[in-house]
Amino acid sequence: MAFLRRLLTGSGRLPDDLRTALEAEGIVLLLEELPGSTTYRNYRAPGKRSNWKKQGTSGAIAVTGRRVVAWTSFNGREVDVPRDGPLPDGLEVVREDDAVCFTYDAAAFHADRSGTVEVRLRTDEAGQVVALATAGR
Template sequence: MNPFLRVLLGSGRLPDRIRAELAASDVVLIEEGLTGSVTYRRYRAPGEYSSWRKEAVAGSVAVGANRLVVWAGRFKHIDVPLDHPVRATIEIRADRPDRVCFAYDAGTTNPSRSGRVEVRLRTPQAARTAQLLTR
């Protein structure tokens, strides 16, 4: 990643603790240092409201044998077991050959939040990532 972008957006790497937890299980895919964006639609959180907002981010995607982690904008957006009912509410698709999109309802796991959040990350493995998670 460009050093200037790294200063602005962060490294896009998973924290060491999460990387160690994933390494202890069977890791299917880890992509770090990805650039992309997070789009908030009709988003509400304590002290925050946005009808539409888009932010540039750096992020990571990790798919373990039984876990999905999406890290973007210096915090964890998704960390869910693959067989958990919440996983079924997350839309995953390859928007383009080089971009994967994770869309979810912010209120699913935190009742103080509402709205739709879309995390888009550029990766050459976008189609593979979407295919791993939609079978």
């Protein structure tokens, strides 16, 4: 089953160059090969339009001393924000049972996009991820 999921949704592993950069910053938590989904609501981007679309994916979450990164196999780096200071406007990180949900306003991070994107990655360590991502904010 794991092979079929990887075939359909990607490996969910960080690319080597990103992993190297994160290791240089000091990885506090790294979770890879997480099953999940990306949901688009009223999403507009060059060449893409969707009132509602949900896509299965695999992904990874990394927390370093400097930043929080959520990466998915189909879209690459979904979230990459510093850990110091408040979360950027338009980004929310919450625990949903056995998953972490990163919800963001696409226009807040990309001038040519609009709508809401929700990235859910399932992990037993969802509480720890949210605590680290929101600590001191």
